[in-house]
Amino acid sequence: MFKKILIANRGEIACRVIKTARRMGIATVAVYSDADRDAMHVLMADEAVHLGPPQANQSYLLGDRIIAACKETGAEAVHPGYGFLSENADFCEKLEQAGITFIGPKPKAIRAMGDKITSKKLAAEAGVSTVPGFMGLIEDAGHAAKIAAEVGYPVMIKASAGGGGKGMRIAWNDEEARDGFDRSRSEAKNSFGDDRIFIEKFVEEPRHIEIQVLADSFGTCVYLNERECSIQRRNQKVVEEAPSSFLDAETRKAMGEQSVALAKAVDYESAGTVEFIVDKNRNFYFLEMNTRLQVEHPVTELITGVDLVEQMIRVANGEKLPFTQDDVKIDGWAIESRVYAEDPYRGFLPSIGRLKRYSPPEEGPLDGSPASSTGPAGRAIGGGAPIVRNDTGVAEGSEISMFYDPMIAKLCSWGETREAATDAMAEALDRFVLDGIGHNVPFVAAIMQHPRWRSGEISTGFIAEEYPEGFDGTEADAPMRAKLAAAAAILAKASKRRGAGPMPSLGENLALSRESGRRIVFIDEHRLTVDLGEAGVTVDGVDLGKVETDWQRGRRTARLAFGEETLSLRVDPIVGGFRLRLKGIDVDAKVYEPHLAKLAELMPVKEAPDTSNLLLCPMPGVVVQIAVAEGETVEAGQTLAVIEAMKMENVLKAEHKAVVKSVPVKAGDSLAVDAVIMEFET
The missing domain is CATH 3.30.470.20 (ATP-grasp fold, B domain)
Incomplete structure (x- = not known):
């Protein structure tokens, strides 16, 4: 068995490989970029070797540096994890030439199956059912649209060397086929160094x-x-x-x-x-x-x-x-x-x-x-x-x-x-x-x-x-809202037990008699009356029975038992109450004594600033393209800019017709979240 292996990867998969190697009695070597100097996989491994700058093409994708790290540390084999060099046949061959074992398939299989076009041809020859499509060379966006129409919409546009969802687009018409081809090819070149694209029939309801x-x-x-x-x-x-x-x-x-x-x-x-x-x-x-x-x-x-x-x-x-x-x-x-x-x-x-x-x-x-x-x-x-x-x-x-x-x-x-x-x-x-x-x-x-x-x-x-409009959270129905109100009131009571000892463990009845009473809880626009008593909890007159919890002040999670049902909550203190999260529900629950609740209802609500005339950067990233110019009139759905973040290109489009007033950024700029990309005339 190998005495030492190197993991040519980072993050959770590197840690995953290290755990098994450790159990097998095999020493491990981690590699890392500047951005990962203090990463968990570096700390877990027996040894670690620095590769270079944060960019993958200057660190994790440099096969020669991986091989040098093996020689430096005496690693006999390399586990590639996934991504990076895991499906790189040339790297695999270089390892063989250096006398280092690749923990994965041989170069022949990697080369045959790693290329999506070649693999489909081989699959058909092996009697495997394949999707109709075009596996030849696609010259440009116009050619892509022509092929897509011949295959029959909808089609899937995919990078030949792709994976992880990168370099993939679904097109339902010629315009989407042309745009999808350009975006897929750009992503494929940046992620895999290979911009070959193929098109296949998209199976509906797949x-x-x-x-x-x-x-x-x-x-x-x-x-x-x-x-x-x-x-x-x-x-x-x-x-x-x-x-x-x-x-x-x-x-x-x-x-x-x-x-x-x-x-x-x-x-x-x-x-x-x-x-x-x-x-x-x-x-x-x-x-x-x-x-x-x-x-x-x-x-x-x-x-x-x-x-x-x-x-x-x-x-x-x-x-x-x-x-x-x-x-x-x-x-x-x-x-x-x-x-x-x-x-x-x-x-x-x-x-x-x-x-x-x-x-x-x-x-x-x-x-x-x-x-x-x-x-x-x-x-x-x-x-x-x-x-x-x-x-x-x-x-x-x-x-x-x-x-x-x-x-x-x-x-x-x-x-x-x-x-x-x-x-x-x-x-x-x-x-x-x-x-x-x-x-x-x-x-x-x-x-x-x-x-x-x-x-x-x-x-x-x-x-x-x-979720066609995205995700705005799950709305709590009336029964869940009642339980959240009860939880907020109980947590508010528990947070005041300073010096009173720990809360009882889950399974023991929460003693409410010492601080029983009525609380008014506001959840969004709902006003709920919670009564805490020795016999249990009622919300708006509905008896919820005895409620048990093991929560202590300062904890970020709480478990509350409502009879046989147990809820686990994320708990974060806010002014006047708690932010409670579970099952996709995210609410602010404000807890007041009755006389203070009347005053709370009179407090004005702060309105958010109007940014409707601005295109803001939705996430930290790099500007790949500015698609319009100052003074240009844009239509709804028109591409305004392309931002790259975490190896994915994000296309920002106009929500309605407008005139571009100013564009303070250019391609290549690094932007923070909510940075102004362009301003429109009002």
Whole structure:
């Protein structure tokens, strides 16, 4: 076995690989850029080597520096994680020439499957069902529109070397095809150094389902069932689950066997993923094969008990797989929520800055019970309690940079059923404390409550269909509003217990008699009367019964039991009350004694300044293009500017007809959030 390996990556995946290597007794070497000097993966590894400036093309993408770091530290092998050099056949060959093992497939397979155009041709030859499209060279935007019309709208425009949703656009007409081609090619060149684009038919009402394969060098190749990744935004996966609630055993077997056939056709070794698009009739079509570890690999590990990183290392070391296809089972259900540094209340735009607070839910059984033992994939063995797993590469105080992917963590849950896994995920998200930047935890929490998610009736269009105007939070209904009002009143009472000792633990009745009484709670425009008494709590005359909590002043989360229902809340103090968050709901609850409530209602409300005549930068980023000039009249929907942030290009368009008065910025400028890009005449 290897004595030392280098992880040619950063963030949560580098930390993930280090954990398995440590368990296997293998020393690790981290690499880092200037921006990651104090990153978690650097602190976790046994050694660390500096690569260069923050920009990936000056640090993490420099294969020669990675090889030099291996020689400097004596690392015998390199695990690439995903992204960066993970699917770079030239880098793999250079490692071989240097006598360093690549923990992944051979260059032949990377070259064949890593190119989306070549892989589709090989898939068709191997008998794999493929999507109709054009795989040849596309000359320009006009040529792209012509091809798209011939294939038949809608079409998907994709980067040949792409991945992670970058370089991908859906076009429904010629204009969108031309614009999508230009944007996809630009993103592809910046992200992958390869601007080749292809076009294929877009399957309507599709589900994105992928098959995990694992192969050794002795001819054994197995599939570890499927993952469903249909909850996507801008072709970027947000929520994944394993197995899929849509597949039946027959379709699963057919997809798995075709995936294995494709892997064997290119003499595949290591872990890989074959991605399919599946229509409403369970017809499936090959999309691409990712010759690396996938971001969403934890859900497969949680339902199979297989540590994919460990098997990748063992296969690279020349070992046989320790199991066959007949040994692969499905145990329970697993869900992964990607926690991104993007603000759902600002159109999901990227957010950067320092994590002022970062306290994810504790890993392990969600009910706090001890597991009899823990398997290699982080799943408890010997108990059916729901499990929480959090793959992350940050800690409180970490800096979220504009130079890299916006992922903060991958929060995972496991349960014996899909419902149990969903409930566990919902509970874990409500316990997640994350402050300092915008993030998508409220949005994912709302998805966990959505009827379509709960029913399993999802598709890749779920987010666009259910949140067409973006996400403004989930509105609390009357019963939930009553519970939030009761919670605010109880927390206000508890916050005044200075010197009175700790609050009782959850499960013990909250003694209200000492400070019982009436409180008026304002939640948005609603006025609720809360009565705290020995027998329990009533809100607007409705008896909620006894309410129990273990909350203590200063804590950022609280658990309150309303009978058999337990709510986990994010709690942040504000003037006169608390900001309360759960299940995608975000409210300010102001708590007053009755005589003060009358005065509070007379207080004026501060109005926000009018910025309707300004185009403001929605996130920190770099100006890629200013598409209009001063004095120009623009129409609704016209492109005004393109801003790049976290490796994604964001097109800013006019909301209505207007005349451009001034443009104080130019291409190449770095802008802060809310910086003025242009002003319009009023």
